[in-house]
Amino acid sequence: MWSSLPSPRQVVWRVLKMWLVAVLGIVAGLMVTTKVRKVLRGHRAHGFPVTPPTVVATPRGEATTYTYGDDLFGDMIAAIEAAERRVFFESFIVKSDAEGRRFKAALMDAAARGVDVYVVYDAFANLVVRRSFFDFGPRVRVLRxxxxxxxxRPFSLRHWGRDHRKILVVDDDVAFIGGYNVGSLYATSWRDTHLRLTGSAVWDLANAFIDFWNMLRPEEAIHGSGSTDWDPRVRMHRNIPRQLVFPIRNMYLEAIDRATGHIMITAAYFIPDHDILEALLQARVRGVKVDIIVPEVSNHVVTDWLSRGFYGRLLRAGVRIHRYKDHMVHAKTCTVDGQWTTVGTANIDRLSLSGNYEINVEVVDAALARHMEEVFARDLTNCAELTLLDWEERWIVSRACELLLAPLRPLL
Known part of the structure; x- marks a missing residue:
């Protein structure tokens, strides 16, 4: 009689298989329903609030803020076309569509007139793009x-992580950094944030590109230069898995802990780890106002549902969550107390904060923070606030899905 009972190992294995089947079913269902919602959303979407490119003086040069891809891409192309000495171009995704071809042509034309052109892209992120698209000819140096x-060493954390950075540096005179990948979709249909920098801060982005290139291509090393500017009010923070260095996470923790008035976060994918979550909750205990903008429906539906697992604690603590409607918001920005700003490539999730190659600029400057708060306020006009009452009355099936998907959080 007793011999017919399953062993503890068999019970665990059966439960695990049942969980995996349930998760796969949930993911498949979410993908289908999200596809339908995006089609319906596309029929009613007629653009989103845009803040025109705005120039602000910072302690280390001018910073121009972009919230619309078409504006940004035009200025990036113009910078490449004006290049005289060298161009560093690095992007997580480069679509082989009209926008991608425009960038490719500009980079090849620059190389043809004698400019040193270096291109870096992530192979995994561009698996759907034919590899031949990244053939820029013999004059362009390309790192895939x-x-x-x-x-x-498959279990070495030093050798995992994607190159999620987006950088353009031209002639050490102008640089671009932010969340925008290159593609026609991003030009008009996604809400993102990028900065154009001039002045001494350009050196920091050039140096970040050079260090990454030389780490992977030491036989084709780029010779950089030093900098006499040590002003800490504008700094680049680089996550470097090869060196097990992840300063962006600590940058966020320090900024949140300093807050006394308000914190404004725009996050494409919001899956905070324990420490960042607790820092936000402690900020609320101090009376700090915390507002977070996330996509209503992102391009990664599972991420949306993993993010939902944190909403209850945040809402009960008084954090205000605003869901961006009808378009994907892909920005990675934060302002604190009208003094501190970060814009960059890192999402608030494990992959970005302790996995990928990422880069964020940190600026301590009231003028830029004030402008970023204006951008945030304009974005709020396209958001619907999620209230605690809405959250507590959500469908029981939604609660079950969140519970079943919760074990996936450490993976993302």
């Missing part, structure tokens, strides 16, 4: 960050 980079 490989799909698999761990070799015979």
């Amino acid at each position: 960050y490989p799909v698999y980079n761990a070799g015979f």
Whole structure:
């Protein structure tokens, strides 16, 4: 009689299989329903609030803020076309559509007139793009960050992580950094944030590109220069998995802990770890106002549902969550107390804060923070606030899905 009972190992295995089947079913269902919602959303979407490019003086040069891809891409192309000495271009995604071809042509034309052109892209992020698209000719040096980079050390954290950075540096005179990938979709249909920098801060982005290139291509090393500017009010923070260095996470924690008035976060994918979540909750205990903008429906539906697992604690603590409607908001920005700003490539999730190659600029400057707060306020006009009452009355099936998906949080 007793011999017919399953062993503890068999019970665990059966439960695990049941969970996996349930998760796969949930993911498949979410993907289908999200596709339908995006089609319906596309029929009613007629643009979103845009803040025109705005120039602000910072302690280390001018910063121009972009919230619309078409504006940004035009200025990036113009910078490449004006290049005289060298161009560093790095992007997580480069679509082979009209926008991608426009960038490719500009980079090839620059190389043809004698400019040193360096291109870096992530192979995994561009698996759907034909590899031949990244053939820029013999005059352009191209680094394809490989799909698999761990070799015979598959469990080494130093050799995992994607190159999620988006950088353009031209002639050490102008640089661009932010959340925008290159593609026609991003030009008009996604809400993102990018900065154009001039002045001494350009050196920091050029140096970040050079260090990454030289780490992977030491035989083709780029020779950089030093900098006499040590002003800490504008700094670049780089996550470097190869060195197990992840300063962007600490930058967020320090800024949140300093807050006395308000925190405004725009996050494409919001899956905070324990420490960041607790820092936000402690800020509320101090009376700090915390507002977070997230997509109503992002391009990664599972991420949306993993993010939902944190909404209850945040809402009960008085954090205000605003869901961006009808378009994908892909920005990665934060302002604190009208003094501190960050814009960059890192999302508030494990992959960005302790996994990928990322770069964020940190600016301590009231003028830029004030402008970013204006951008945030304009974005709020396209948001619907999620209230605690709405959250507590959500469908019981939604609660079950959140519970079943919760174990996936550490993976993202």
